Amino acid sequence: MNNDYGLFINYEYCTGCHTCEVACKKVHDLPEGQYGIVLCEDGPRKNINGKWELTYMPLPTHLCDFCADRVKEGRLPSCVHHCQSGIMVYDTLENLAKLAKDHPRSVIFNTQE
Amino acid sequence: MELFEKKFDPELYKTDFHWKEGDYDVYRSCHWSAPGCHDSCGLLLYVKDGKLERVEGDPNQPYNRGRLCMRCLNLPEACNELWDRLKYPVKRAGERGENKWERISWDEAYDIIVDNVKRIQKEWGPEAICGMIGTGRNVCWQNPLICYAGFGSPNMSFGFLSGDCCMVPRTSLAFCVCGDLPVVDASQFNEERWDHPEYKYPDVVLIWGNDVIKSNGDGFLGHWIVDMMTQNGTKLIVVDPDLTWLASRAEVWIQPRPGVDSAIALAMTNLIIQEDLYDHDFVDKWCYGFDELKERVKDWTCEKAAEIAWCDAEDIRKAARLFAAAKPGALQWGLTTDMRVNGISEAHCLMSLNAICGNVDAAGGNYLAREVYNMNLAYLCGYFENLDVDIRAKRLGNDISPMHQFGLSSTAASDVVLQAIECGEPYPVKMLWFQGCNSIANMAAEAPRVYDAIKKTEFNVVVDYCITPTAVACADVVLPCAMSPERNQLRTWWTPLRQSTRVVEYYESKTDEQIILELGSRLNPSAWCDDKGNPLKTDIDLLNVRLKEGGVPEDFAGLQQMVYDWPDQPYRRYEDGKLRPDGNPGFNTPTGMIELYCTTLEAFGNDPLPHYEEPPESPISTPKRFEEYPIVLTTGHRSFEFFHSEHRNQTTMREFHPNPRVRIHPETAAKYGIEDGQWVWIENQRGRCRQIAWVTEAMKPDCASAEHGWWFPETEGAEPNLFGVFDSNINNLTSMMVVGETGYGAPYKGLLCKIYPCTEENSKVMPSEQVTRLGGWDYDRVEKLAMGGYKYE
Numbered sequence: 001m002n003n004d005y006g007l008f009i010n011y012e013y014c015t016g017c018h019t020c021e022v023a024c025k026k027v028h029d030l031p032e033g034q035y036g037i038v039l040c041e042d043g044p045r046k047n048i049n050g051k052w053e054l055t056y057m058p059l060p061t062h063l064c065d066f067c068a069d070r071v072k073e074g075r076l077p078s079c080v081h082h083c084q085s086g087i088m089v090y091d092t093l094e095n096l097a098k099l100a101k102d103h104p105r106s107v108i109f110n111t112q113e
Numbered sequence: 114m115e116l117f118e119k120k121f122d123p124e125l126y127k128t129d130f131h132w133k134e135g136d137y138d139v140y141r142s143c144h145w146s147a148p149g150c151h152d153s154c155g156l157l158l159y160v161k162d163g164k165l166e167r168v169e170g171d172p173n174q175p176y177n178r179g180r181l182c183m184r185c186l187n188l189p190e191a192c193n194e195l196w197d198r199l200k201y202p203v204k205r206a207g208e209r210g211e212n213k214w215e216r217i218s219w220d221e222a223y224d225i226i227v228d229n230v231k232r233i234q235k236e237w238g239p240e241a242i243c244g245m246i247g248t249g250r251n252v253c254w255q256n257p258l259i260c261y262a263g264f265g266s267p268n269m270s271f272g273f274l275s276g277d278c279c280m281v282p283r284t285s286l287a288f289c290v291c292g293d294l295p296v297v298d299a300s301q302f303n304e305e306r307w308d309h310p311e312y313k314y315p316d317v318v319l320i321w322g323n324d325v326i327k328s329n330g331d332g333f334l335g336h337w338i339v340d341m342m343t344q345n346g347t348k349l350i351v352v353d354p355d356l357t358w359l360a361s362r363a364e365v366w367i368q369p370r371p372g373v374d375s376a377i378a379l380a381m382t383n384l385i386i387q388e389d390l391y392d393h394d395f396v397d398k399w400c401y402g403f404d405e406l407k408e409r410v411k412d413w414t415c416e417k418a419a420e421i422a423w424c425d426a427e428d429i430r431k432a433a434r435l436f437a438a439a440k441p442g443a444l445q446w447g448l449t450t451d452m453r454v455n456g457i458s459e460a461h462c463l464m465s466l467n468a469i470c471g472n473v474d475a476a477g478g479n480y481l482a483r484e485v486y487n488m489n490l491a492y493l494c495g496y497f498e499n500l501d502v503d504i505r506a507k508r509l510g511n512d513i514s515p516m517h518q519f520g521l522s523s524t525a526a527s528d529v530v531l532q533a534i535e536c537g538e539p540y541p542v543k544m545l546w547f548q549g550c551n552s553i554a555n556m557a558a559e560a561p562r563v564y565d566a567i568k569k570t571e572f573n574v575v576v577d578y579c580i581t582p583t584a585v586a587c588a589d590v591v592l593p594c595a596m597s598p599e600r601n602q603l604r605t606w607w608t609p610l611r612q613s614t615r616v617v618e619y620y621e622s623k624t625d626e627q628i629i630l631e632l633g634s635r636l637n638p639s640a641w642c643d644d645k646g647n648p649l650k651t652d653i654d655l656l657n658v659r660l661k662e663g664g665v666p667e668d669f670a671g672l673q674q675m676v677y678d679w680p681d682q683p684y685r686r687y688e689d690g691k692l693r694p695d696g697n698p699g700f701n702t703p704t705g706m707i708e709l710y711c712t713t714l715e716a717f718g719n720d721p722l723p724h725y726e727e728p729p730e731s732p733i734s735t736p737k738r739f740e741e742y743p744i745v746l747t748t749g750h751r752s753f754e755f756f757h758s759e760h761r762n763q764t765t766m767r768e769f770h771p772n773p774r775v776r777i778h779p780e781t782a783a784k785y786g787i788e789d790g791q792w793v794w795i796e797n798q799r800g801r802c803r804q805i806a807w808v809t810e811a812m813k814p815d816c817a818s819a820e821h822g823w824w825f826p827e828t829e830g831a832e833p834n835l836f837g838v839f840d841s842n843i844n845n846l847t848s849m850m851v852v853g854e855t856g857y858g859a860p861y862k863g864l865l866c867k868i869y870p871c872t873e874e875n876s877k878v879m880p881s882e883q884v885t886r887l888g889g890w891d892y893d894r895v896e897k898l899a900m901g902g903y904k905y906e
Contacts, residue, residue, distance in 0.1 A: 010116070010117070010343075013116075013339055013342065013343050015326050015336070015339060015358045016358060016753075017182060017183065017326065017327075017336075017753050018183045018753050018754070018769055019180070019181065019182055019183055019186065021183070021769075022183040022186045022187060022765060022769075023181075023186050025765065026167070026168075026186055026187070026189075027167075032764065032765075032768050033768070043361070044356050044361065044809060044810050044811040045810060046810065052356060052360075052361045052366075053361075054356065054358055054361035054811070056358070073125065074122040074124065074125055075122065075125060076119060076120070076121070078169075080119065081119065081121075081169065081170065081172075081179055082169075082170050082179065082180055082181045082186065083180065084180045084181075084182060084326075084336040084339070085336060085339045085343070086115050086116060086117060086119065086178075086180065086339075086340070086343070087116065087117065087343070088117075089117045099117075
């Protein structure tokens with residue numbers, strides 16, 4: 001794995017559709033109860049400012065290898081390829097840091113050992 | 114432009130139809146059914162040693178641009194590892210309900226069916242045979258065609274969906290008011306998609322009662338709404354009793370009591386007129402009856418609507434102003450509008466609201482969607498060509514209302530089919546052909562009553578990929594159908610024209626096209642020939658007939674090489690005569706305008722203007738019942754994991770969603786001693802079912818939202834359990850026969866119920882046993898069809 005790479009997620013637009021979780025399970029052939037990325041949910045809760053909080057965030061687990069085999073072949077990590085909202089980016093940490101600047105409610109995951 | 118461009122390697126993701134990649138054959142295809150879906154996304158099928166090993170989203174299909182949902186990603190499991198997938202045709206070995214089957218050959222299966230069809234045709238007439246279909250399956254022309262050109266019957270019906278309340282009410286109303294069906298324009302009508310030079314993103318999308326990112330209704334990929342948000346900053350208004358993710362991101366969220374949305378639509382329309390926010394130019398040129406509409410809605414203040422709908426008047430005002438200011442705005446409507454007795458009028462309210470804001474047939478507004486190449490791969494496929502006027506007149510429900518009588522219905526009316534089975538009026542129905550339809554698990558209202566009915570008919574066939582509860586209950590023969598990657602098929606709903614190709618096979622399963630062709634050719638050979646009178650031999654021959662009929666330039670082999678065919682679809686077709694058969698400018702209505710005052714409804718003797726009607730069972734209509742059943746219930750809460758009653762037999766989908774859930778607010782839960790995660794009984798005077806309480810602040814207090822489509826294929830199939838089909842079946846609580854004045858629309862959303870925790874004591878007899886062994890529940894059935902204004906008590 002190239003150690004300079006990471007996974008960026010603009011979670012403001014994550015709809016919680018489970019595509020990343022299933023894309024990952026299928027490509028890594030993970031059995032029931034095993035995940036390379038897990039969808040976390042916060043809310044629904046009415047905030048003190050009157051707005052609603054309902055936020056989804058996919059969290060890569062220790063099984064995530066950024067789809068090293070796929071990336072070597074020239075493919076995107078399967079979650080990035082299939083993400084229905086198109087809010088995941090796999091790139092160098094340097095580029096992702098720049099991207100994060102322009103996109104509020106985003107995170108960068110560096111899952112390497 | 115996408116928010117973040119996905120960079121796909123063109124060496125790996127080719128634009129060819131087929132290529133080799135190591136040990137794999139790779140095909141570019143699209144998914145449709147089975148399993149069912151309202152979409153048809155582009156797929157790459159990776160096949161090795163005759164087995165579908167992997168699926169990826171096709172980056173070169175502009176419809177979905179590489180993305181896929183969890184259900185398509187699980188297609189290899191659906192094909193190869195589905196629980197108890199049916200491998201061979203079978204016939205019933207024991208009694209109906211015993212779930213005992215004997216393997217037979219296709220020839221024997223066809224012989225049994227042909228013998229019974231001929232016998233019933235002779236004894237009762239061909240109209241005694243009725244086809245049964247489920248939504249979003251690619252049997253929407255195959256099932257009708259075998260009915261019309263095989264059985265000689267005019268009866269193809271929606272599987273006991275009361276009031277035929279899935280898209281058809283909205284479609285029929287939309288045809289009366291503007292001649293076409295409006296669907297949100299997410300640039301899906303042109304291949305350039307968002308980059309099409311004339312395309313404009315909507316400023317605002319008004320999402321009315323549907324969680325479109327899960328439901329994808331009307332051939333619309335729900336995440337296109339998210340694209341609009343990320344690519345353009347499109348704002349949302351959401352009307353929903355439940356906080357969907359889209360509602361959480363909306364500028365305005367209106368949270369109504371289920372079933373009363375038309376009150377809100379009338380108030381919004383009134384405010385837009387009173388504050389002079391409507392599109393004068395469009396209204397003057399293209400709308401008929403504006404003054405009458407203005408007069409009709411004038412008393413509908415936001416306060417009045419808010420009082421009826423238990424919501425905030427200020428939210429309605431904000432929504433109306435925001436929507437009227439949008440240039441363009443778009444209306445994302447859906448099934449909810451159909452699922453009420455006044456569905457037709459609610460659709461009219463929404464059509465009018467959208468029309469006076471000038472959004473119809475505008476880029477980024479609501480496009481008037483037609484099947485690609487104006488093809489006819491839908492419920493009327495072969496209807497006029499194969500049935501003479503006398504037999505067409507016998508279609509069940511044709512005489513119940515002028516809307517049915519004058520050709521705005523395309524199916525036999527579900528409630529009338531039930532009546533025909535139950536009491537032989539207007540004539541008996543003796544055979545049911547279920548193709549892509551699992552009635553008692555899914556759409557049949559008052560499911561225990563429908564269960565009784567389907568057990569009564571003389572001969573029934575189910576075509577499906579597994580033994581369903583419907584098959585156990587009533588089938589005499591079950592035919593195994595192919596999954597999508599095992600099937601040559603067409604998708605014409607709406608654009609582009611797409612193909613899917615049989616790249617793998619599964620034991621003796623056949624495609625729906627093969628089945629109807631082989632059976633049809635035995636029953637009525639002359640109807641299954643090409644235009645030169647030569648018998649059609651293969652499924653592809655049959656598809657080529659359809660393509661030729663539609664004037665499509667290529668045949669199926671040609672389409673495979675193209676993968677898809679996306680003819681240009683122009684905007685503002687009403688300006689230059691592209692909507693009307695006579696070529697005159699205008700909409701395809703008697704006045705050529707969008708009829709706010711609808712002359713067709715007037716001629717039918719229906720209210721020509723939109724109006725409000727309280728649901729037949731509600732806190733206001735039935736206050737005494739409300740004392741006993743104090744929770745307003747809506748049904749059919751959607752999930753990413755399932756398409757209606759499908760996907761319950763896929764390990765991965767059940768891993769994510771093991772059990773049915775009913776959503777209730779914490780205050781409501783506390784009132785009735787309910788804890789999150791606990792099994793609860795949902796009950797009204799017709800029956801009860803159990804689901805798991807999902808206690809969430811998102812749900813409107815004093816209301817509940819339950820899931821539909823549940824059966825438990827992991828449990829015993831034989832009665833009394835019957836795959837547990839009645840245990841969690843929310844249609845134990847719904848009604849047949851109580852429909853709108855046109856015969857369309859039924860109250861699946863907006864009922865009354867009570868909810869209480871399950872205990873050992875109150876769970877001794879499960880509903881499946883109650884229904885299959887103990888005669889169901891005692892209650893007053895509405896025996897005969899009641900159209901409009903039915904009053905309980």
